[in-house]
Amino acid sequence: MTNPGIETIGGWIPEQRLDLAELGAKFDAKPEFVKRKIGFTGLARKAQGEECSDLCVHAFNQIASRISFPLSEVECIVVVTQNPDTGAIPHAASLVHQKIGAPDTAACFDISLGCTGYVHGLSIVKGFMRENEMRRGLLFTSDPYSTIIDPEDRDTAMLFGDAATCTVLSENAQYQIGKSDFATESRSARAIYTDHWGGSLSMDGNLVFRSVSLTVPGLIQNNLKRNGTDIDKVDLCLLHQGSKFIVDTVRSLLRQSEEKVPFLAGPYGNTVSSSIPLMLRDVLAKETLPRQILLAGFGVGLSAAATVISRVDTT
Numbered sequence: 001m002t003n004p005g006i007e008t009i010g011g012w013i014p015e016q017r018l019d020l021a022e023l024g025a026k027f028d029a030k031p032e033f034v035k036r037k038i039g040f041t042g043l044a045r046k047a048q049g050e051e052c053s054d055l056c057v058h059a060f061n062q063i064a065s066r067i068s069f070p071l072s073e074v075e076c077i078v079v080v081t082q083n084p085d086t087g088a089i090p091h092a093a094s095l096v097h098q099k100i101g102a103p104d105t106a107a108c109f110d111i112s113l114g115c116t117g118y119v120h121g122l123s124i125v126k127g128f129m130r131e132n133e134m135r136r137g138l139l140f141t142s143d144p145y146s147t148i149i150d151p152e153d154r155d156t157a158m159l160f161g162d163a164a165t166c167t168v169l170s171e172n173a174q175y176q177i178g179k180s181d182f183a184t185e186s187r188s189a190r191a192i193y194t195d196h197w198g199g200s201l202s203m204d205g206n207l208v209f210r211s212v213s214l215t216v217p218g219l220i221q222n223n224l225k226r227n228g229t230d231i232d233k234v235d236l237c238l239l240h241q242g243s244k245f246i247v248d249t250v251r252s253l254l255r256q257s258e259e260k261v262p263f264l265a266g267p268y269g270n271t272v273s274s275s276i277p278l279m280l281r282d283v284l285a286k287e288t289l290p291r292q293i294l295l296a297g298f299g300v301g302l303s304a305a306a307t308v309i310s311r312v313d314t315t
Helices: 020-026 031-038 052-066 092-100 117-131 186-191 205-226 244-254 272-284
Strands: 005-012 017-019 042-044 076-080 107-111 136-142 164-170 175-184 236-239 292-299 303-311
Touching: 005 052, 005 272, 017 020, 020 031, 020 042, 031 244, 052 076, 052 092, 052 136, 052 164, 076 092, 076 117, 092 107, 092 136, 107 117, 117 136, 117 164, 117 175, 117 272, 117 292, 117 303, 136 272, 164 272, 175 205, 186 205, 205 244, 205 292, 205 303, 236 244, 236 272, 272 292
Parallel strands: 076 107, 076 136, 236 292
Antiparallel strands: 005 164, 005 175, 017 042, 136 164, 175 303, 292 303
8 A cells, every 4th residue: 555645846826916014004904903813914916817716836846846756657636626616527636637738647636625625635645546546636725715805895905815836746745744633613614605606705703713613622632642642742733824823822822932933924925725725835944944844724613623743754
């Protein structure tokens, strides 16, 4: 049985930005509120006409030359998105497959999840690859929320940025993926929702905050225990970058430092399923890799998910 892990990660963030200071002034939000609660200085925006699959291709191109195997040997392509290309049929993974020139033998499918999508995706794709004895796969995240944001809605217009990532899963791994834990509070599902396909996003921020603060710290502690570790033994905790306030709150409940539980998405915003792999991409670029990293997402569903990844020591 194969045992794929994280080999490398490519990420793409558009250069275009919406300025949070200008948005704050538009919505009569005090600068201190924008700085301390929201925490973003800009929101990344894709070019007009670019689709979910185009963002995926941009992310793939960032690491295409660094993969340990030829593209002709890719065995599965999976895209985490809730906003696939216009029309939604065919699935985004099929379009990515075509645009990067992957082999006809590759399996392709989408995962419809938001801010917990990356943690879910790692678990799903690892299991799929192991069961089918696959050794080489690509896991994409791409959720251009700018396509469903009402620019006049104060609750959402100051939060979301566009981005995409591509995680290469193979046996030539830098990190192995541990056990995952999940939670769903479906009674609060409409805290983040659209009322029809392609409709504008609505969000009850207070309900989301309550759910996260009551659910996520305990979920994290349970997951650490299931992976045979604890909060003091992991070197880094990468939380979904929903806002500075929500990351600060979970960090406080875990009683950890800002260095260990960082908020890093200030320049580009909440990129939904891409927020965790974007941070992890930067970790993998460092000369010295952390031994254990906790990954935890929370959001649409309302859902939460956590896992621990462990460095593969080759010495």
